[in-house]
Amino acid sequence: MFASTRCKALPLEELLARLTPLRAAGGIVFTNGCFDLLHAGHVDLLERARALGRVLVVGLNADASVSGLKGPSRPVTAFADRARVLAGLACVDFVTGFDRPTPLELIEAVRPDVLVKGGDWPVESIVGRESVQARGGLVMSLPLLPGYSTTSVIERILALSGHAGLDASPRRD
Template sequence: MNSKDKIYTLPQLLEQVQTWRDQGQIIVFTNGCFDLLHLGHVDYLEKARQLGDKLILGLNTDASISRIKGPSRPLQDEMSRARVMASLLFVDAVVLFNEDTPLELIEAIQPDILVKGDDYAVAQIVGHEVVQARGGAVKTVPLVKGYSTTNIVKKIENNCNLN
């Protein structure tokens, strides 16, 4: 399978989700910017995928990231980020969203399991009410300490300033 084949529009994804549901698959959803892929992301996504049969990744668009993190972000464009994320064997689908939160995606997809890192409490996770209302689970997974895109950017900036 080509990584491009795992990048969906929402209507395409909803068709695929129905197929997976018809096959009895458990659908897991998570989201993020994933601007620079690092060990923390890989570990997190592996753990998320282990909670079910299919992992859907909601990926913030460039415009969404700029609104949330400022005009200097993202570092990589949305299609580059989508291809990198889709290339991971434990990610089954990538869908872009332009809103500041993935609530509309969660409402449309209705995942069986909603996952975020353990830096969130369940009550803070956007969409937890939607998933729990239909009997789904909201879970957190432990994060690898010390890994973040922000830390990587700071390290690069510090090294550039030394030269």
């Protein structure tokens, strides 16, 4: 990783150490997801989440976790690459991975002031809601940018790959 992304994608222990001096000022925002094949909908959500505080922490599902949630053909992009891409976004301050079925333990360790998920998650269903609200934090489900999903990107790629105009053989002009 480049230095700028390496200092943003951290193991949990290092992340918590980096958050300690920032915690007093408040404004720690947390979101999580698979972020496989990052697209404009992801970036839109992350930028809006970051606008809710001073620091945005992204919990990133480990590869096995993505496979369990999305099926055996996923993730398309390996964990290290997904972490690097997320860490390269200006709106993301820190990225850390988790390999549990849910991010509950990670949320309880990070102790965010604001917990955010996309609008496909009703607030009542957001993992970690009780923990964040019990500490006086805010839990939000932000509307998704219409027309964007990793699944739709994959389906489009697969449909295009069968198109006669997309020949992968060498050109002989």
